[in-house]
Amino acid sequence: MARMKKTPRYMRQKEKPKDAVPKDGNKQQALTHQVLKIDKNGIIVVDEHGSLVRDQITEIYVWNKDHREAAKENKGVWTIAEADELVIFQNCRQNGAFQHWKNQTHKGWGVHVVGGTSTALTLGQDYQRKDVKVCKFVEGNKGLWHGYPINYRLEREDVICDTALFYWCNLLKIIDKSEIVDIKNKEESSLI
Amino acid sequence: MKIVIEGDFYDCQLYKDRLFLWDTWGNVLVADIRSDIYQSQRKYDHRMEYIYAGKSIERLVLGGARMKGGIYPMDSAFMGQHLYIANETGLYRRYIQEGKRLNDFWKGRSFKLFDAQIVSLDVSADRLMAMGSKDGVFEMYVQSQTAITKWRKPVEDKADGIYQVNRKQSKNVQYVDENILSTGDDGSLTMLVFHNKYAKGKDLVVRRNLERAENADVPALQEKRLMLTWEGYKSIPHLKETNEERWYVNRHFTIGEAIPLAGKPRRGMNARFGFVVETRKEEMIELSSGEIFRIPGPITKSRVLSGFGGKNNLLCVVLKDRVEITDFYKELTKKKTNK
Numbered sequence: 001m002a003r004m005k006k007t008p009r010y011m012r013q014k015e016k017p018k019d020a021v022p023k024d025g026n027k028q029q030a031l032t033h034q035v036l037k038i039d040k041n042g043i044i045v046v047d048e049h050g051s052l053v054r055d056q057i058t059e060i061y062v063w064n065k066d067h068r069e070a071a072k073e074n075k076g077v078w079t080i081a082e083a084d085e086l087v088i089f090q091n092c093r094q095n096g097a098f099q100h101w102k103n104q105t106h107k108g109w110g111v112h113v114v115g116g117t118s119t120a121l122t123l124g125q126d127y128q129r130k131d132v133k134v135c136k137f138v139e140g141n142k143g144l145w146h147g148y149p150i151n152y153r154l155e156r157e158d159v160i161c162d163t164a165l166f167y168w169c170n171l172l173k174i175i176d177k178s179e180i181v182d183i184k185n186k187e188e189s190s191l192i
Numbered sequence: 193m194k195i196v197i198e199g200d201f202y203d204c205q206l207y208k209d210r211l212f213l214w215d216t217w218g219n220v221l222v223a224d225i226r227s228d229i230y231q232s233q234r235k236y237d238h239r240m241e242y243i244y245a246g247k248s249i250e251r252l253v254l255g256g257a258r259m260k261g262g263i264y265p266m267d268s269a270f271m272g273q274h275l276y277i278a279n280e281t282g283l284y285r286r287y288i289q290e291g292k293r294l295n296d297f298w299k300g301r302s303f304k305l306f307d308a309q310i311v312s313l314d315v316s317a318d319r320l321m322a323m324g325s326k327d328g329v330f331e332m333y334v335q336s337q338t339a340i341t342k343w344r345k346p347v348e349d350k351a352d353g354i355y356q357v358n359r360k361q362s363k364n365v366q367y368v369d370e371n372i373l374s375t376g377d378d379g380s381l382t383m384l385v386f387h388n389k390y391a392k393g394k395d396l397v398v399r400r401n402l403e404r405a406e407n408a409d410v411p412a413l414q415e416k417r418l419m420l421t422w423e424g425y426k427s428i429p430h431l432k433e434t435n436e437e438r439w440y441v442n443r444h445f446t447i448g449e450a451i452p453l454a455g456k457p458r459r460g461m462n463a464r465f466g467f468v469v470e471t472r473k474e475e476m477i478e479l480s481s482g483e484i485f486r487i488p489g490p491i492t493k494s495r496v497l498s499g500f501g502g503k504n505n506l507l508c509v510v511l512k513d514r515v516e517i518t519d520f521y522k523e524l525t526k527k528k529t530n531k
Contacts, residue, residue, distance in 0.1 A: 156309075163263070166263050182458075
């Protein structure tokens with residue numbers, strides 16, 4: 001008899017926790033869940049009924065402490081509430097204001113707009129401690145997002161993608177059409 | 193002649209007397225205005241005005257298509273039956289065929305040539321293209337069969353004929369008499385001088401930085417005697433007649449009086465009828481006769497186009513709710529009569 005090959009350790013499926021909810025046919029969206037607790041070991045995610053749903057989740061947003069009150073040097077700081085930060089991220093993902101890169105992690109861009117107004121409010125401070133109105137979302141590990149405020153004029157890599165500019169110009173109407181060229185050229189605009 | 197097209201557009205180009213309009217949703221529309229301008233076997237009349245609004249635009253447009261390379265491209269250029277589109281993700285190309293129908297135009301597929309954060313494009317008459325990017329100045333030669341100088345190494349093996357000329361980052365790139373002029377973010381100005389008989393494979397002669405210009409903040413230099421600074425638009429009178437390479441080495445420029453501008457200059461353009469400076473708040477045009485007039489309004493883009501006669505005598509300005517194309521045919525004829 002031919003011997004059955006052992007599956008290597010990294011390919012073996014981990015045992016599911018007992019509390020896990022069985023998978024449905026429909027994919028559940030990640031953003032409906034809340035991140036309740038963040039430990040050193042990992043992230044514990046609990047849905048509305050109080051059960052663990054980590055297996056079903058494709059994307060998780062984390063409020064990174066490095067960009068909060070006790071921020072490190074050379075890092076942007078949020079000055080808005082954590083709930084608002086999550087709303088900005090939701091708007092970014094729902095309206096496609098992010099960029100796909102082949103074989104790379106994704107980037108997203110967001111602005112803070114309250115109600116039906118057409119003005120962007122200040123989100124926080126960049127690493128030079130100046131008030132800014134644009135934030136950047138980064139996918140560190142796959143499916144694990146976090147964000148921080150940036151000054152788009154400082155860094156070379158921070159080129160705001162077209163889909164984000166399209167969303168801000170045509171739907172939110174916080175920037176003018178003529179400002180798109182200036183933002184891409186890293187010149188002054190109403191967002192700084 | 194003046195053509196006004198009402199609508200929400202982002203960019204405009206003219207290729208073989210057909211208008212290419214970029215709308216704000218990422219589509220490229222092809223509009224046929226040739227039949228209106230050459231009406232019923234009449235000659236081209238520069239006194240006419242054409243205003244297209246509402247349904248009359250739909251009558252013009254042959255059709256639209258989506259291009260690779262983003263919704264808002266940084267720059268675009270036509271060369272050798274190809275439409276080139278530059279963006280922060282790279283350089284894209286699409287084959288374009290002349291025809292009456294939409295399908296005739298968009299037969300080819302658009303594909304990426306190479307990766308770079310390209311900011312500006314410029315095309316010379318000899319099938320050369322200069323590209324300003326964050327990685328430096330690139331030059332592309334479309335007919336890659338001919339000899340190219342040895343010292344310039346190709347960037348990628350796949351993209352045949354793309355060469356890196358200068359590694360300094362550049363914002364605006366222009367061809368001036370077979371030379372490339374480029375300006376950087378830090379205010380530096382570079383000029384790359386070639387021999388005129390470029391196709392025969394002669395080496396590059398001089399390659400120096402023009403950082404010694406009196407004003408360090410130089411966004412664009414158009415002609416040898418014209419200079420743009422943050423303070424305004426100035427002229428350099430005595431550099432006009434020099435034809436040697438040495439004309440700028442160890443030499444300070446004497447800059448003339450500045451013409452004030454509203455806001456920072458985005459780019460400058462050199463045309464037959466004069467000199468154009470684009471800012472966000474206004475468009476300043478100095479005609480070759482010395483007259484200055486300004487187009488107010490938030491300006492998204494402006495271009496000097498060549499069409500209806502082959503010479504670059506058209507100025508296209510994309511405003512908030514319309515595109516204005518004005519002809520400076522009068523200005524050119526004025527010059528001839530004076531002589």
